[in-house]
Amino acid sequence: QIKNATKGGAVIFDAAMEQEAQQRMQTEQALRRAILDKRFCCAFQPKVEMRTQQVRGIEALVRLRDENGEILAPGSFINLAVELGLIDELTHLVLDEIMQSIDLIDETFGADVSISVNVAAKQACNLAFMTSFTAALAATGCPERFIVEVTEDAFVAKSKFQTEILPMLRQIGVRISIDDFGIGYSSLSALADITADEIKIDRSFITDIHQRPRSQSILRAIESISDALGMTVIAEGVETLEEVLYLQTATRIRYAQGYYFSKPVYLDEIKPVDPIRDELRWAIHGRHPEP
Ligand code: C2E
Ligand code: MG
Numbered sequence: 293q294i295k296n297a298t299k300g301g302a303v304i305f306d307a308a309m310e311q312e313a314q315q316r317m318q319t320e321q322a323l324r325r326a327i328l329d330k331r332f333c334c335a336f337q338p339k340v341e342m343r344t345q346q347v348r349g350i351e352a353l354v355r356l357r358d359e360n361g362e363i364l365a366p367g368s369f370i371n372l373a374v375e376l377g378l379i380d381e382l383t384h385l386v387l388d389e390i391m392q393s394i395d396l397i398d399e400t401f402g403a404d405v406s407i408s409v410n411v412a413a414k415q416a417c418n419l420a421f422m423t424s425f426t427a428a429l430a431a432t433g434c435p436e437r438f439i440v441e442v443t444e445d446a447f448v449a450k451s452k453f454q455t456e457i458l459p460m461l462r463q464i465g466v467r468i469s470i471d472d473f474g475i476g477y478s479s480l481s482a483l484a485d486i487t488a489d490e491i492k493i494d495r496s497f498i499t500d501i502h503q504r505p506r507s508q509s510i511l512r513a514i515e516s517i518s519d520a521l522g523m524t525v526i527a528e529g530v531e532t533l534e535e536v537l538y539l540q541t542a543t544r545i546r547y548a549q550g551y552y553f554s555k556p557v558y559l560d561e562i563k564p565v566d567p568i569r570d571e572l573r574w575a576i577h578g579r580h581p582e583p
């Protein structure tokens with residue numbers, strides 16, 4: 293080993309690369325098998341109207357079960373699934389699972405909640421996939437309940453997504469949401485050109501918002517642009533009461549999603565959505581007395 297290494301760093305580098313390739317192949321195999329065996333499930337995270345604490349929508353977040361029954365979060369496999377071309381099938385499976393659970397969803401969260409599905413930017417720009425996914429959404433019989441969440445990378449001016457795909461979704465009543473807004477490349481130019489229904493402000497702007505003046509300014513700017521363009525704004529990743537109170541008192545943002553209200557939950561482990569928290573009830577009613 294040492295002998296090889298002295299001949300050049302390349303040897304060590306190769307070994308590391310080899311190991312990485314090996315690791316990748318294993319993950320790839322595991323992912324293919326998991327999808328083949330349909331070893332995945334959806335957790336649902338509520339979108340809450342802060343003032344009333346009512347659930348207005350839910351977002352489906354996919355998880356995989358590996359062969360040992362361990363749950364894998366999407367951060368560890370979505371990019372790979374996109375690269376391997378497995379994501380389209382997975383997305384259809386997510387929609388199937390939602391529809392299989394629709395009665396339970398309605399019972400748990402209310403029959404009028406919107407249902408958000410994430411679509412990777414690359415898929416969102418793929419006309420063939422989006423044509424078949426739009427057909428699947430139409431076939432649910434309730435396309436107007438669905439919101440497709442896409443990160444801002446897809447919202448490039450004159451992209452196929454904008455000119456062909458977005459109109460196709462809207463045609464059947466599906467709404468469009470810009471996910472993780474503010475951390476991509478195209479933020480402001482994207483907003484100038486697109487017609488989304490909802491904009492989700494990335495968690496990085498929301499964390500400790502009450503003590504970060506620069507994030508506060510950015511939030512105000514996003515808020516006024518969204519108002520002007522008629523988009524609903526939702527704050528992602530709200531974790532603390534301080535953040536909620538800031539949003540409630542210093543902004544006009546009405547909707548939020550985050551651990552403060554609820555983590556993503558599995559339908560079979562749900563008790564009814566948490567009752568209003570006393571301290572929040574107090575805080576809200578202190579400011580917005582009911583008529
Ligand atoms: P996302 O769509 O932006 O979803 C929000 C992520 O933040 C979720 O992670 C959620 O569990 C997490 N989160 C929510 N509230 C909080 C909070 O208060 N604090 C913190 N620290 N985190 C919070 P998750 O479930 O691991 O999903 C990660 C990403 O994977 C999603 O980000 C989405 O981009 C992607 N994803 C999930 N399901 C699918 C899917 O079915 N298809 C595709 N293409 N992507 C998916
Ligand atoms: Mg999302």
Ligand code: MG
Nearest residue numbers: 471472492528
């Ligand atoms: Mg997001």
Ligand code: MG
Nearest residue numbers: 472494495528
């Ligand atoms: Mg996010």
